Amino acid sequence: ETGVTQTPRHLVMGMTNKKSLKCEQHLGHNAMYWYKQSAKKPLELMFVYNFKEQTENNSVPSRFSPECPNSSHLFLHLHTLQPEDSALYLCASSQVGGGAQGYTFGSGTRLTVV
Amino acid sequence: GENVEQHPSTLSVQEGDSAVIKCTYSDSASNYFPWYKQELGKRPQLIIDIRSNVGEKKDQRIAVTLNKTAKHFSLHITETQPEDSAVYFCASQSGTYKYIFGTGTRLKVLA
Numbered sequence: 001e002t003g004v005t006q007t008p009r010h011l012v013m014g015m016t017n018k019k020s021l022k023c024e025q026h027l028g029h030n031a032m033y034w035y036k037q038s039a040k041k042p043l044e045l046m047f048v049y050n051f052k053e054q055t056e057n058n059s060v061p062s063r064f065s066p067e068c069p070n071s072s073h074l075f076l077h078l079h080t081l082q083p084e085d086s087a088l089y090l091c092a093s094s095q096v097g098g099g100a101q102g103y104t105f106g107s108g109t110r111l112t113v114v
Numbered sequence: 115g116e117n118v119e120q121h122p123s124t125l126s127v128q129e130g131d132s133a134v135i136k137c138t139y140s141d142s143a144s145n146y147f148p149w150y151k152q153e154l155g156k157r158p159q160l161i162i163d164i165r166s167n168v169g170e171k172k173d174q175r176i177a178v179t180l181n182k183t184a185k186h187f188s189l190h191i192t193e194t195q196p197e198d199s200a201v202y203f204c205a206s207q208s209g210t211y212k213y214i215f216g217t218g219t220r221l222k223v224l225a
Contacts, residue, residue: 031211042118043158043203043215056212090157096211102148102160103213 003027006091006106013081014114021076021109023091031096032074033103034066037088049074050096081113116141116208120216128224133191135219137204140185146207147187149178152218153200161202162189194223 004025013019025032034046048056049068063085065077074091088110092103119138127133139147145166150158164171164178164187171178177190187206191198201220205213 040217042120042217045212045214048212050211094211102150102163103158105150105157105159107157 004091004093004104004106006089006109008109009107010110010112012112012114013078015081015083017081018077018079020078021089021091021111023074023076023106025072025074025091025093025104025106027093027095027104029093029095029104030071031094032068032071033092033094034074034076035090035092037090037108043090047076078111081111083113086111086113116144116206116214118204118206118214118216120204120219122219123217124220124222126222126224127194129194129196131194133189133194133198133221133223135189135202135204135221136186137188137206137216138184138186139206139214141206141208141214142185144185144206144208147178147180148205148207148213149189150203150205150215151200152203158203191221194221196223196225199223 007022031050036044045058046060047066063080067075088108090108091106094103117140148163151161152158162176162178164180175192180187199222201218203218204216208214
C-alpha cells in the first residue's frame, strides 16, 4: 500500500445512475488530483486541489463533480455519464512547496458505463 | 497549450539489451521531469526524476538525461530484464505542481 487508497476498485454504472469515487491519502500531502486514463491516451488531468481549494478544472464536463472536504480526502461524484467516460480514474497526491516532487498514485477505479 | 511528446509508443528489446525512451516538452519554464512505470493492472509508480539544474541522473540500471536547450529528456534502461516490461510515462512539471504526461511507451523485454 503506497498511502493513497481508492475505492471502489471497479464500478459498473448505467447512464442514469449517480455514484461517487473516493480517494484517501495518508502521506500528509497538501495537494490531490484526479486523472483519467483511457486506452492509448495520455493521462488526462481533470481536477487539482491544493490545501482543499480547487485550483484547476481542466475543462471537465459538469457530469463530473469533485469534492475535497479536507486535505486527506477527495471525491469524484458521477451522474448521467456517457459510455465514452469508461476509463481508469486515478487519484494522486503530492506535497507542494519545498521543491517539486513526484506524485503518489492510488490504484485507480476502473469505471465502466453501460 | 503545453504538451509532452513521447516516443516510441511501443518498444521490444531482447533481455540484456538497452532501452531508450525519449520525450520532448513545450513549456520552457518546466523544471522537473519525473518518469513513471505502470505494470499491467497496477498504479503508475515513480521510478526516477530529474530537475532542470542537472543534466543526468542515474539509479542502478536506470538513467535519465535532460537537454534543456533542446527541451528533450530521455530514459535509459540498461541490461533489461523481463520484469522491466511495463508502460513508461514521462512528465514535465507545468506550473507550481501540475504535471503534463506523455502518451506512454509500452516496453516488452523478450526472454
